[in-house]
Amino acid sequence: MTTLISFLGKGRYEKGGYRTANYRFGPDFSREVPFFGMALAEYLKPQRLILVGTSGSMWDVFFERESGQHDESLLELIDAVETDAVTGDLLADHATRLSKRLGYPVTCLLIDYARDEAGQAALLGNLANVLNDGEHVTIDVTHSFRHLPMLALVAARFLARVKKVDVDEIYYGAYDMKDESSGDVPVIRLKGMLRMLDWVDALSSYDKDGDYGVFASLLTEDGMVPDKAGKLRTAAFRERVNHIKGARQELTVSLNAISEHDGPLGGLFKGELERRIAWARRPERxxxxxxxxxxxxxxxxxxxxxxxxxxxxxxxxxxxxxxxxxxxxxxxxxxxxxxxxxxxxxxxxxxxxxxxxxxxxxxxxxxxxxxxxxxxxxxxxxxxxxxxx
Structure with missing residues (x-):
């Protein structure tokens, strides 16, 4: 299952909600909408949408536009938003109507403002509770509170470990980077940050157990020839069985490849990686x-x-x-x-x-x-x- 998680914030930039923007996903796809998550949903075609917001998020403006609701339930929701008192029950009917329009399930997940460690931890737990093991997830942080994108990054790492979720991408519609000549707003993909964290994790893992094989897949993803990157795994095995000469032979090939590697992340971490396996450069056994x-x-x-x-x-x-x-x-x-x-x-x-x-x-x-x-x-x-x- 592919699920889009989209954060809904509180700010009102102009009468009627968010500023309308023409979000440009690529040369052949753009959408002019006030709410980035809906353009992203049309672009990705997910099987499920999870809307995440607080008791004071702009639920009323969102559902009025996206579901076309103008009944008593919308008036109740408007009052609840104004008093920061939105509940799950108030959102349930609106989510059902939007589900019918979109053709796939919509879930509204209420969170607190994550002001402190307890609230931040609760957000991670709440997200884990509404996801299934092995699910594919895309996260949209465009309209969230400004501190939540950082927490979303942690959430992506947490969900990958706890629920075995595959985070396909993290999106941000960068309104402040709007191209004034074309009117297009660029769509920023932030999964590179997760790959950076993978490298940090690998360094930590190596420092704990000395297995430099953890860098092999990362270097391959970063553009290194798989055979050369894979020698790190072979070298790690040979070191584990005390075959130092064999380990050094494999590492020498990898070290030369690492020295010449110019991938964006491998280049960033090159010095630290070379330092950790520098023993292979020493001339005497x-x-x-x-x-x-x-x-x-x-x-x-x-x-x-x-x-x-x-x-x-x-x-x-x-x-x-x-x-x-x-x-x-x-x-x-x-x-x-x-x-x-x-x-x-x-x-x-x-x-x-x-x-x-x-x-x-x-x-x-x-x-x-x-x-x-x-x-x-x-x-x-x-x-x-x-x-x-």
């Missing part, structure tokens, strides 16, 4: 592993911190011995040598084992670390500072 250990410590992923920190130190030791850092035997010998000569490394080794196996350690120091998060963080941070040579 030990540097890459130690950088990953530091990033996982920031995320409080103590198992991966211990794994990458220990492996980075072992790789460093093998390199100093001029050995092959991919040879298991040489790595094991280096690990034993480090443990024999360095108490802190031995503690790290025992800690890694305990974290990996989910078991308590017989070592008192390690056992104590596993019962105190602050001490564990500080100890791992100290190891990361002091152990690399």
């Amino acid at each position: 030990s540097q890459q592993e130690l950088a990953l250990a530091a990033s996982y410590l920031e995320r409080r992923d103590y198992l991966r911190t211990a794994i990458f920190l220990l492996e980075g130190l072992v790789t460093q030791e093998v390199f100093q011995r001029k050995g092959n850092d991919g040879d298991y035997t040489e790595r094991n010998e280096a690990r034993k040598a480090l443990a024999d000569g360095n108490r802190s490394f031995k503690t790290l080794d025992l800690l890694r084992n305990s974290l990996a196996h989910g078991s308590r350690s017989d070592n008192r120091e390690v056992a104590a670390l596993l019962t105190n998060e602050k001490s564990l963080q500080e100890t791992l941070a100290r190891f990361a500072r002091e152990l690399p040579q």
Whole structure:
């Protein structure tokens, strides 16, 4: 189902309601109307219309024009609007008449003025209650109170998460941008703001779990070649299974593509994305592993911190011995040598084992670390500072 949600405000710009404007949707479609939502409904042909307004919104002017009503019920509605006392019962009959004229259901949703956090939260809940899971929704904020477009943006994100609603677009009829020569008022599409929030969400998600695969679909939508963007997912998987060399190979391709990418949103977030996966630019394997250990410590992923920190130190030791850092035997010998000569490394080794196996350690120091998060963080941070040579 496709639903249009249109906000109805309170302001009276001239006698008879809103100013009439010729809204231009494209080269082949424009409509001269006072209420933008009705032109948008004709343009989109939705299956349902939800009108959202307060107890003082211009319901009377709207229904008088759109439903052609001039009876007692309209007089009641006029009085209610004047006294800021419109109720759902007063609107029900008017909505039914408009539904018959349009040929699809019309619902009137009363909201308060959303002056405070409670009212703003109530608006989101009320919208969720009148929508179905998986519904396609378009939002019109043209005639809303000036603070409601910001809330509509939050509502779009909330509904997408809670009701799995697909927000197809957010529209705004920009009267103040009227072309004086043609008389046309441009129609602004604001879904780009939702895509910006998707990027912000992706950055937050990455900072939490380190999965840069979340950027793949966003970069594809922004114009990057899908194969190059998709390598971020492959790289994230390989990193998760500790195949650092493979992860770096995939990331190198993606990093080069990101550096050259000039999409509007990818360009905006390029610097932050490159910074978050910059470990792949480091020339030595030990540097890459130690950088990953530091990033996982920031995320409080103590198992991966211990794994990458220990492996980075072992790789460093093998390199100093001029050995092959991919040879298991040489790595094991280096690990034993480090443990024999360095108490802190031995503690790290025992800690890694305990974290990996989910078991308590017989070592008192390690056992104590596993019962105190602050001490564990500080100890791992100290190891990361002091152990690399």
